[in-house]
Amino acid sequence: MTSLRILFFVLLALPQTGLAQSLLWEVSGNGLKQPSYLFGTYHILKDSYLDKAPTVRTAFDAAQGVVVETTVDSSAMLNMAMRALMPGNSLKKLLSEPDYQLVATEFKQVTGYDLAMFNMMKPIMTATTLSLGYAEKEVDTLRKFTGQPLDLYFAVEAKKKGKAVTPLETMEQQMAFLFDHDPVEKQAADLVKLVEEKKHTKGQSQHLTDLYLAGDLEGMWKLGQQHEEKYGDLSYLVKERNQTWMGKLPTIMAVRPTFVAVGALHLPGPEGLIALLRKAGYEVKAK
Template sequence: MKKLHALLVLAFIVQSATAQSSLLWQVSGNGLKKPSYLFGTYHILKDSYLDQNTKVKTAYQNADGVVVEMVVDSSAMLNMAMRALMLTNSLPNLISEKEYNLVAAEFQKATGFDLGLFNQVKPIVTSTMLSLAYLEKESDTLKRFTGQPLDLYFAAEGKKLGKTVTPLETMEEQITMLYDHDPVEKQAKQLVQMVKEKGNMRKTSQSLTNLYLSEDLNGMWKLSEQYGEQYGDMTYLVDERNRNWMKKLPNLMAVRPTFVAVGALHLPGPNGLIELLRKAGYKVEPL
């Protein structure tokens, strides 16, 4: 269940080392000629959100480079679709008939799709669709925002403005992390558990949205910690990726002032980017 809750929580990851609330942080010192910026995104939030957050717009405009988690590569889309398939297996073979009917009814209700269309798709894909449906339907406050998802906006707008846009991961790396980290048998069990615990999932989706819009990193961190204790290790989704990103960020920021936009839950925690940057000698301040 760790991954399924992380998919609700995969829009974000945080540290309570500071009592100040902010999604935007200035990174300076350690030889940087100009400051760079670290911003925590919410992957399904649309870009009109920035109309009410001028400090983020200003930081973005002041940066010559943009760093995002991933840039969509059209040439990799076919590979992504193929990697999502179970060519020699199907969901009815992985769970009981009773469990399948339970999931099918909930999937139809939440997404409007017949689960049968996804029988030979890896269960993690179905889980992701279901979790996003919960987020969108339960978080009414998100509906007032329009445009592109924030991460896509930062990358696309950066290219239009002539900024250097750099992804921290390739589509292949993200596909491997999401589709292949757990065997399909485990993914199927997690899907069933997710449906059985849908009440908690819906409550969590609204809580995450409210915490993000209030820029409460500490609150998001505490919530992610609760799920970490309850549902197991999520280090591969956050900590390991943060460590890999820290092998790239110093060089990128040294070349040009850079706006780094990653899921908000990557910012805090003892293994979050805020703390890792500080340990590397940078001054990291909330704006």
């Protein structure tokens, strides 16, 4: 994965042209007795952001159920850790000595960690950690928000309030997208490219964050289109998962008014949740 692709994985936000500037959408009609709400999250944004988004808090508080992409399952943590490892392999084996030193120097400078700590982990783990480090250093606005990451906040607060919490995927499924989609050889090559291309990708994290905070679906769509033209299709991260989720969401929303919080990338586009819900007969409008 390139740095922008990794950032999109972390953010999962990419809307469609022609949509209103909103991250919160009301879903009604098609037999629903009460409306549900669809909200596009930014996975690394902290929950104090909601102080500036009272309509989102209102929709969340009114819902009887909450849907998130996944919930933290302590019993799956060991399996996740094992999935991230490369038995019999290492970064030192996958990278040439010059490339290893290039990555090690950059990794230490950006994250504060020695690359040796990640030597036995799949390269995508190192690349993701490095990309998050770039985003945190580059995006001043992210540091202004405090609390829990948005998705975790919604799941935790929903349980506290006695709301039904439904994950759309298991942790194992989500980690499979990250760790197993590309062979480790390609992951290693992309890790080196991530460091080599950092000057060309500078400013992308800030730009993407600004678009999100403005609710600029049009701008995010255009950025996503440019990314796909340059780096390839993201259907395995977005379109295929949207189709799977659409097999679950109508039944969930029919049972109770639901607040659906998923990465904003999943909301729009011809195969985004907004379009798919409308195609299924629902009225979906910006709030």
